Amino acid sequence: MLNSITARNDKGCYRYFKGVRLFMDYVNLRVKILEYEEISEDILKDIIEMARGESLGKIISNVNIKAMKTFISSGFQIEGMIYGFFKGEDALCVSYFLDSKRAASAEKDKEDAIIQRCMESKSSFKLKDMEDITMRDALRGDIFHMTELFKAVFETYPSPVFDEEYIKSNLNKTALYKVACIDGRVVAAASADMDKDNLNAEITDCATYPQYRGRGILSNLIYYLEQDLKERNFYCAYSLSRAINPGINMALCKHGYKYTGRMLNNCDICGSFEDMNIWSKTL
Incomplete structure (x- = not known):
């Protein structure tokens, strides 16, 4: 298995970045994209660069069908789905891997x-x-x-x-x-x-x-x-x-x-x- 490391002493925090609510999850070395009114490839590109600058290895989000195309075009991968996540509308679980080791399963x-x-x-x-x-x-x-x-x-x-x-x-x-x-x-x-x-x-x-x-x-x-x-x-x-x-x-x-x-x-x-x-x- 891929060994975990500690990125820093703080465990995580919520942050607004260009109108997008994020959770900076330092324990798990990832960013969660939580909420936004609008999302674009440019905004996602900036989030990716910000996460890279913080040495985080993965970005995750649960997105609806409408937003899916923007995430896929920005290099995110669909890892799964959750039935009825948005008040009955299905969500797609998408991820962007900044650390290539995290994109490969050991088991x-x-x-x-x-x-x-x-x-x-x-x-x-x-x-x-x-x-x-x-x-x-x-x-x-x-x-x-x-x-x-x-x-x-x-x-x-x-x-x-x-x-x-x-x-x-x-x-x-x-x-x-x-x-x-x-x-x-x-x-x-x-x-x-x-x-x-x-x-x-x-x-x-x-x-x-x-x-x-x-x-x-x-x-x-x-x-x-x-x-x-x-x-x-x-x-x-x-x-x-x-x-x-x-x-x-x-x-x-x-x-x-x-x-x-x-x-x-x-x-x-x-x-x-x-x-x-x-x-x-x-x-």
């Missing part, structure tokens, strides 16, 4: 084999009754235990889930968090990162202590997150899952998510840049 054969097994599987999700496990909304009192879980499961992570203040600022505001507890101890967690403007949500931050894996705990947590999103009239849910991890990919497939692409060397997780599979579902 393609293994990752393709995992997807093949998912596609061949006939099993579907069934809610399991787990008498010894309590599943509920996360509370402020859970935050420390959630960060300890994330630290135990992930060597590195694309977003600052090791930081209690980060989770506290998002809890039940921009993100829904669910936890699974045994005898009052948090043993698993998952979240739905909500885009309330476009009514989509990313299923993310999925973690279970190793000794509790294989019981379907995360699958149940995903189910409960989806129920909350449906009550809020969200159009879709999607997830970017570690392409090399069979468990989470199979769990999403069983829930009816469709494999819609793969983002190469997309983020720094578990100590290196990894490919992330895109799974998408209309709610």
Whole structure:
């Protein structure tokens, strides 16, 4: 795998550049193009040069069909899509690779084999009754235990889930968090990162202590997150899952998510840049 490096001490920041809202993601050495009223090849060229000057290796964006031609003409590649991302309109996941090493997958054969097994599987999700496990909304009192879980499961992570203040600022505001507890101890967690403007949500931050894996705990947590999103009239849910991890990919497939692409060397997780599979579902 491509080794990750730290570009600088700061983790990232939002920036407006020529009318375009960006997230400068220094942890993952990339730029996210988030919002714009208009986009042109000239503006994209300037964003590319700006990112190059900051030694960032990738630029990503979720774009609608109307904007796609401009991005493709500027050298972006389509890596996948998300159903219903823009209030029911599909989004294309496009990327520009400034670092050529990030455009090549080191684990393609293994990752393709995992997807093949998912596609061949006939099993579907069934809610399991787990008498010894309590599943509920996360509370402020859970935050420390959630960060300890994330630290135990992930060597590195694309977003600052090791930081209690980060989770506290998002809890039940921009993100829904669910936890699974045994005898009052948090043993698993998952979240739905909500885009309330476009009514989509990313299923993310999925973690279970190793000794509790294989019981379907995360699958149940995903189910409960989806129920909350449906009550809020969200159009879709999607997830970017570690392409090399069979468990989470199979769990999403069983829930009816469709494999819609793969983002190469997309983020720094578990100590290196990894490919992330895109799974998408209309709610």
